[in-house]
Amino acid sequence: MDQQLQTSDQWYEQGVTFDRQGQLQNAIACYTQAIDLQADYYEAWVRRGLTLMLLEDFRPAIGNFNQAVALKMDLDLAWYLKAYCHAKMQADDFALLALQKAFALNPQQWIEMAGKEPAFDHLRQDPRFQELVVS
Structure with missing residues (x-):
């Protein structure tokens, strides 16, 4: 993964790219970085939840969706x-x-x-x- 990424938006976009490539664990790591940089990044919470859901990891996915709706x-x-x-x-x-x-x-x-x-x-x-x- 590219450690040169600086902003939450860059991490988010890299996560979307990994999602599209089927690299779900890398996508989760990128969304986590985006959230670590910007805790109220509700889109990253939703995308990370969706990726977890695709992995059938439903409880953590729900936790991410809960956080997203708590923000918006x-x-x-x-x-x-x-x-x-x-x-x-x-x-x-x-x-x-x-x-x-x-x-x-x-x-x-x-x-x-x-x-x-x-x-x-x-x-x-x-x-x-x-x-x-x-x-």
Whole structure:
């Protein structure tokens, strides 16, 4: 990894590059550097969480999404990804709460996507899920 990188934005961009190359551990290290330089870099928290999620490391991913939404409550992507992680861990109540928030922030984006996402298959028969999708 290039230790010449100086700014949080440079570390973030290097992380995105590693992500695109499938070098997920290097991407995580870069996002961590970006966060170390700028603790309120919510985009880096989301990207690191997403990368952890892709590695099926759901608990740390949720921790990153939690930090991102603590910094910026209207991050509908982070809420949706958090719901995905909870659903994969069979934590249905938490998944539904996070979906509710994502749907409230950006219904056009997430309701349709959640309807097709296999991670939510087991939730589709839950009346709470059905209520979220129609409301």
